[in-house]
């Protein structure tokens with residue numbers, strides 16, 4: 461048996477050599493490995509076709525956030541508005557591309573202001589209705605508020621509102637062109653009262669320096685707060701930035717302007733006896 465095997469071995473197939481292609485002198489140089497952003501953790505939208513849960517994902521993760529993740533309870537009406545209107549008027553802040561504001565609003569000549577932190581959006585809708593010749597790009601992470609504002613915009617025929625979902629700092633830094641904004645509104649930003657949380661306050665020198673690059677000369681930067689220590693910080697930070705000048709000749713707080721409606725958080729602050737401060741600064745020409 462063993463002899464048989466030795467006499468008639470099973471032939472092993474000899475692999476046919478594969479010819480190596482001759483180098484093509486006209487072929488482009490192989491590209492160096494490009495830095496690819498880390499895989500992003502884009503959770504599925506809660507509402508099909510609606511805002512993404514974390515549009516900028518993990519490649520922007522190592523940042524101090526000025527907001528708490530607040531998805532909150534979405535009413536059926538808000539959910540329906542998100543599903544139906546997000547594709548038309550919504551924008552996920554993914555930090556991946558630049559936005560042409562003229563294209564976004566369908567009018568290259570429309571001045572556009574950015575509102576950061578619109579909450580439930582009632583004041584935003586009122587301001588958009590009062591000034592149809594200005595576009596409002598309204599940014600927040602708050603899903604119920606996004607649905608509410610979309611529903612308000614549709615109900616009141618407000619074609620000058622676009623709703624941005626995600627961190628407005630990423631929107632400013634990665635997605636808006638230099639000198640593209642006609643104004644910036646920050647009404648009642650989270651006050652982060654504990655000392656260890658002060659670094660999460662939005663109005664800081666770095667943020668104001670970034671805002672200065674995105675605002676065109678003459679644009680107004682309007683902040684309001686009912687938290688006295690934060691008002692003081694805002695005044696100090698804004699006064700120190702050479703790109704801005706206070707619209708108040710005495711260098712102090714502004715009287716509340718007629719065009720700013722009462723906001724939800726403002727109402728809550730007033731009920732607690734807080735004093736509200738407005739700050740209106742103008743972007744200088746240089």
Ligand SMILES: C[S@@+](CC[C@H](N)C(=O)[O-])C[C@H]1O[C@@H](n2cnc3c(N)ncnc32)[C@H](O)[C@@H]1O
Pocket residue numbers: 526527528530576577578579580599600601602626627628629647648649650651662723724725726
């Ligand atoms: C205290 S609420 C005020 C809401 C509204 N302006 C009002 O006065 O009723 C602050 C809002 O800012 C939002 N916010 C804070 N930081 C933000 C950021 N970096 N990008 C987008 N929204 C932000 C929060 O999600 C929250 O809805």
